[in-house]
């Protein structure tokens with residue numbers, strides 16, 4: 001018996017996967033060649049699960065800015081901003097984010113995960129009520145645990161359920177904060193934000209939208225779902241990450257809340273961790289410029305996402321309800337999901353294997369995320385590989401019924 005024996009059920013499940021000849025939690029690239037290609041087990045492989053929505057990770061200007069800043073300011077800040085001070089880049093990035101969103105305030109965190117930990121645990125506390133969509137990302141759940149508000153889950157994407165639960169709080173003291181995501185990370189569906197904003201207005205709650213997967217993807221200027229749905233004025237706090245469309249690492253929150261800056265002296269996941277290195281800040285700043293100056297990237301992304309989604313639907317795979325850059329294919333059981341994922345990888349296609357309990361409705365998923373940098377040919381090759389593996393595993397046409405639910 002060791003101190004970690006309490007996790008033995010997870011170890012047993014993981015070993016079960018490895019018995020199928022794969023180790024999905026320990027994939028190691030020989031080389032990453034571009035936003036859309038790598039060498040995996042000696043084979044040139046299309047990457048179709050990286051969340052690299054705008055394909056900016058190898059952008060020469062972003063790389064150059066990162067190199068310049070690293071050369072001139074060093075590899076790291078070696079401490080938090082409250083202890084070691086602000087670098088000019090931190091302040092410029094916050095100003096650039098505030099300008100982009102047209103908000104008064106922006107705050108940069110070291111990851112998107114920490115942004116949710118920090119913002120959720122600071123906005124609401126003991127005596128307050130935190131209304132979470134049931135399919136919220138782990139960082140949102142963990143943020144809710146770090147604070148002391150009462151956590152109330154409402155049914156995924158169900159404004160009526162949210163309304164009912166808020167009505168039950170009528171007359172009780174405390175703030176209410178509703179938290180939803182722009183595009184949900186598991187099956188790529190969007191929040192019904194207009195309806196949720198209406199509930200927020202009627203019940204006097206605050207509204208926070210995590211645009212991690214929708215920044216650079218949705219809205220006329222890429223600000224996300226709130227912009228696309230035309231309800232930005234109803235959204236009190238927007239959280240996001242640099243680790244997807246902006247191709248680096250880090251997180252942020254923007255808001256018009258007049259006393260927003262008090263967060264800098266009370267928000268522990270901001271105060272008690274090292275700030276982002278100058279190179280990361282510089283490449284993120286450049287990526288934010290590109291996001292705005294090069295709308296073609298967004299158009300290519302949407303074109304690719306629709307092509308891939310429609311291709312999978314036409315073949316009869318069960319996907320999420322909307323053609324967004326996250327396209328998840330449901331699998332009937334874990335064994336089939338692992339076999340499918342392994343064959344895709346052996347055929348030169350790498351994507352995410354998402355297994356219960358990390359998935360909504362306990363369905364194993366083959367989770368893809370499309371990039372603006374994918375060529376149409378790569379999308380078509382990915383579809384052809386899906387068709388081929390689907391055929392091998394009896395998913396196609398006459399075999400569909402065998403797969404139970406994959407119709």
Ligand SMILES: Cc1ncc(COP(=O)(O)O)c(C=O)c1O
Pocket residue numbers: 111112113114116137139181185210212213241242243249250251
């Ligand atoms: C909805 C959501 N919020 C926050 C995060 C955390 O982002 P980061 O990778 O910057 O920690 C993720 C990451 O996948 C996410 O999907």
